[in-house]
Amino acid sequence: xxxxxxxxxxxxxxxxxxxxxxxxxxxxxxxxxxxxxxxxxxxxxxxxxxxxxxxxxxxxxxxxxxxxxxxxxxxxxxxxxxxxxxxxxxxxxxxxxxxxxxxxxxxxxxxxxxxxxxxxxxxxxxxxxxxxxxxxxxxxxxxxxxxxxxxxxxxxxxxxxxxxxxxxxxxxxxxxxxxxxxxxxxxxxxxxxxxxxxxxxxxxxxxxxxxxxxxxxxxxxxxxxxxxxxxxxxxxxxxxxxxxxxxxxxxxxxxxxxxxxxxxxxxxxxxxxxxxxxxxxxxxxxxxxxxxxxxxxxxxxxxxxxxxxxxxxxxxxxxxxxxxxxxxxxxxxxxxxxxxxxxxxxxxx
Numbered sequence: 001x002x003x004x005x006x007x008x009x010x011x012x013x014x015x016x017x018x019x020x021x022x023x024x025x026x027x028x029x030x031x032x033x034x035x036x037x038x039x040x041x042x043x044x045x046x047x048x049x050x051x052x053x054x055x056x057x058x059x060x061x062x063x064x065x066x067x068x069x070x071x072x073x074x075x076x077x078x079x080x081x082x083x084x085x086x087x088x089x090x091x092x093x094x095x096x097x098x099x100x101x102x103x104x105x106x107x108x109x110x111x112x113x114x115x116x117x118x119x120x121x122x123x124x125x126x127x128x129x130x131x132x133x134x135x136x137x138x139x140x141x142x143x144x145x146x147x148x149x150x151x152x153x154x155x156x157x158x159x160x161x162x163x164x165x166x167x168x169x170x171x172x173x174x175x176x177x178x179x180x181x182x183x184x185x186x187x188x189x190x191x192x193x194x195x196x197x198x199x200x201x202x203x204x205x206x207x208x209x210x211x212x213x214x215x216x217x218x219x220x221x222x223x224x225x226x227x228x229x230x231x232x233x234x235x236x237x238x239x240x241x242x243x244x245x246x247x248x249x250x251x252x253x254x255x256x257x258x259x260x261x262x263x264x265x266x267x268x269x270x271x272x273x274x275x276x277x278x279x280x281x282x283x284x285x286x287x288x289x290x291x292x293x294x295x296x297x298x299x300x301x302x303x304x305x306x307x308x309x310x311x312x313x314x315x316x317x318x319x320x321x322x323x324x325x326x327x328x329x330x331x332x333x334x335x336x337x338x339x340x341x342x343x344x345x346x347x348x349x
Contacts, residue, residue, distance in 0.1 A: 007034035008345060009062035011055070012074035013047050014039055019234075019263055020091060021068050023157045027338020033345075036062055048077055055081050064345045067126070070094075075122040085348035087341075088126035092260075093140065095119045101256040102184050120144045127348055130341075132156050133282040135259040152344050155286065157332045158266035163235060165242045165271075173204060175311045178244035180210035180237060180264055183217055188251030188278070193218065194300035196226050199307065210240060242271050246310050246317070249277025253298045258282060265292070266332060269324035274317045276306045286331060291324040 008028060014021055016037060028035050036058055040050040051074070065082050067074045069091040078086050095115040098105045105112045123129045123146045130152055131137050137151040181187040189209070196207045200223075207226045209215075215228035232240065241247055247268035250257055258280045265283075268275045269291070277283065279294035287294075293310065295302045310317050 005032065005034055006064070006342065006345060007036060007062045008341075009058065009065045010035060010037045010039065010068045011051070011065050011078055012039060012067050012071040013041070013051075014068035014071060014074075016068075018069070019159055020089070020156065022159055023334050023337060024066075024068075024089070024154070024341055026159075026162075027157075027334045027336070028341060029338070030335040031338045031342045033338070033342050034062075039068075051077060052081065063349060066341075066345075067122075072118045072122045075125050079125045085127045085345070086125070087128045087130060087345065087348070088122055089130040090119070090123060090140070091130070091132060092136070092256075093119050093143070096139070096143075096256055101186050101254045116144075120146075123150070126150070128152055128344055130154050130344070133259055133261060133285055135280075135282045135285070139255075139259055152340075154337055154340050154344075155332045156261060156263055156266050157334060157337045158263070158270040158328070159234065159334070160238050160267045160270040161328075161333060163238055165239060174206045175202075175204050175245045176206050176208055176243060177246050177248060177307055178208040178210065178241055179248040180241070181214070181250075181262075182211060183213045184252075185254045186250055186252040186256050186260070186262075188253070188257075188297065189214055191251045191298060191300045191303060192248060193223075193226070195303045195307070196223060198300060198304040200224050202308075202311075205307065205311065208240060208244065210237060238267065238271065241268055241273060244268075244273055246307060247271075247273045247275050248303075249275055249292075251278050251295075251297050251299070251303065257297055261286060266328065269321075269328045272321050272325040274310060274320040275324060276303065276310070287324065287327055291320065291327045293320055 025035050038054045040047045042050050064085045065078055067078050067088045069089045072094055075088045098115055099107050099112045129150055134153055141148045179192055199205050210229045212230045215230055219228055249265045250262050259282050261282050276293040278297035293306050295306050
């Protein structure tokens with residue numbers, strides 16, 4: 001590889017517009033790495049035949065095959081198709097997500113055992129497995145019995161750094177508290193709703209809760225200080241966050257809450273917004289109390305207190321926003337994440 005440009009093939013049935021994949025592709029390009037894509041949008045068994053056909057055409061054009069998220073099933077196919085190094089971006093455990101976080105599957109069911117096997121076999125077959133935090137790596141090592149040396153950490157990062165927004169002039173002096181996400185236990189939406197109720201007497205505080213499923217769940221209830229907003233395009237979402245005074249992270253009570261630093265935290269610090277989120281083991285891998293306003297999870301009263309403290313202390317807001325932004329720039333810019341993936345790839349050659 002001394003004089004040859006590294007080429008990485010992104011492989012699988014993945015969304016190349018999904019934040020994780022967009023960031024890694026752009027990061028590689030910014031580090032002088034060629035990226036070719038072998039992806040399908042087909043469903044069912046036919047998607048594998050489509051990938052086989054597409055891979056045959058480019059089989060000699062890359063050095064490393066990168067199975068992009070979500071790619072649990074694609075890893076098995078990849079190992080049959082190539083003798084070149086295979087990196088698997090596991091990102092999350094499908095077993096943990098469906099059984100324990102979202103609770104869509106019973107723990108002792110055959111389906112749960114199937115998901116466990118898919119996590120295990122995909123990690124076992126890959127030459128390297130990428131996860132977003134060390135806490136996630138620890139979970140995979142303990143749960144699936146995979147050697148720690150096989151795993152590498154690449155933080156989530158944010159595509160927000162590629163956008164620029166005009167200076168926001170707030171109307172009516174509203175203190176806007178924004179959150180975007182889904183109705184899964186990890187997010188802790190119900191604690192945010194309870195917090196809004198606790199703060200209803202403060203006329204200047206407004207909550208913007210962004211997410212179509214959140215709106216459908218709560219729109220028939222009466223709240224004087226919550227504005228429910230349906231899903232928006234990524235750029236429009238960032239525009240709404242940019243108008244915020246404070247942004248919220250996650251506050252759930254599942255084990256997975258302790259293992260992840262969610263996209264929203266990276267997006268908001270990249271926009272130089274003060275963020276309130278749960279104090280977790282994963283968060284502490286990158287941020288500390290000077291970068292984010294950290295509180296115990298599952299605690300609406302503590303969240304209400306944090307919002308009021310920031311509302312009443314502009315200097316503290318500015319300090320946290322600046323520190324979080326600095327930490328993001330130092331560690332998780334797109335180019336840095338791409339450089340990390342390039343380094344991991346080169347170790348396999």
